[in-house]
Amino acid sequence: QIQLIQSGAEVKKPGASVKVSCRFSGYTLTELSIHWVRQAPGKRLEWMAGFEREDGEIIYAPKFQGRVTMTDDTSTNTAYMELRSLRSEDTAIYYCTTGLDYWGQGTLVTVSS
Amino acid sequence: EIVLTQSPGTLSLSPGERATLSCRASQSVSSSYLAWYQQKPGQAPRLLIYGASNRATGIPDRFGGSGSGTDFTLTISRLEPEDFAVYYCQQYGRSPWTFGQGTKVDIK
Numbered sequence: 278q279i280q281l282i283q284s285g286a287e288v289k290k291p292g293a294s295v296k297v298s299c300r301f302s303g304y305t306l307t308e309l310s311i312h313w314v315r316q317a318p319g320k321r322l323e324w325m326a327g328f329e330r331e332d333g334e335i336i337y338a339p340k341f342q343g344r345v346t347m348t349d350d351t352s353t354n355t356a357y358m359e360l361r362s363l364r365s366e367d368t369a370i371y372y373c374t375t376g377l378d379y380w381g382q383g384t385l386v387t388v389s390s
Numbered sequence: 391e392i393v394l395t396q397s398p399g400t401l402s403l404s405p406g407e408r409a410t411l412s413c414r415a416s417q418s419v420s421s422s423y424l425a426w427y428q429q430k431p432g433q434a435p436r437l438l439i440y441g442a443s444n445r446a447t448g449i450p451d452r453f454g455g456s457g458s459g460t461d462f463t464l465t466i467s468r469l470e471p472e473d474f475a476v477y478y479c480q481q482y483g484r485s486p487w488t489f490g491q492g493t494k495v496d497i498k
Contacts, residue, residue, distance in 0.1 A: 336486075377446075378440075383434055
């Protein structure tokens with residue numbers, strides 16, 4: 278059984294960066310695809326970026342290109358998503374997912390001055 | 391990008407009734423790479439259907455998906471109390487992956 282455990286809630290000021298972690302258990306990271314999806318309050322889910330194991334490359338949504346970076350640490354089986362130049366509209370719950378079926382519990386990021 | 395539009399916005403039904411949710415895409419969804427999720431307050435989305443019509447592991451057979459091209463449907467044959475939630479469609483055939491705005495199924 279795959280489990281994805283995300284880091285805790287963050288509060289950031291506009292212009293700052295946030296790095297959310299997602300630790301995988303039950304499978305090694307190198308066997309899985311990884312995607313990041315966010316949900317602003319009362320809004321629809323929004324795909325930000327993803328790495329499909331079969332394709333072997335990271336793809337970023339045009340909306341976030343240049344502002345988001347996906348990385349990972351295979352030694353700790355942890356994936357990371359960093360979002361820079363934060364603004365109030367980035368206040369949302371950020372989820373890691375294997376693509377469709379396995380999801381982390383979500384990390385609330387609040388951007389406020 | 392492919393825009394997904396779900397209808398209706400809210401569906402008010404009673405337990406035991408049939409629910410029919412629609413998802414329309416602005417362009418054809420390749421290879422029927424269309425998924426449906428259920429989301430309850432404070433929870434992550436839960437995959438129900440992938441490939442337009444395939445139930446995910448552990449999903450009861452009262453949930454069914456159909457459609458192709460630009461028109462897709464999620465049907466819940468008989469609503470159980472735990473089915474009252476928000477449902478999202480998602481296309482994952484073309485980058486960027488996109489989601490519909492959701493349909494809320496609430497108790498009448």
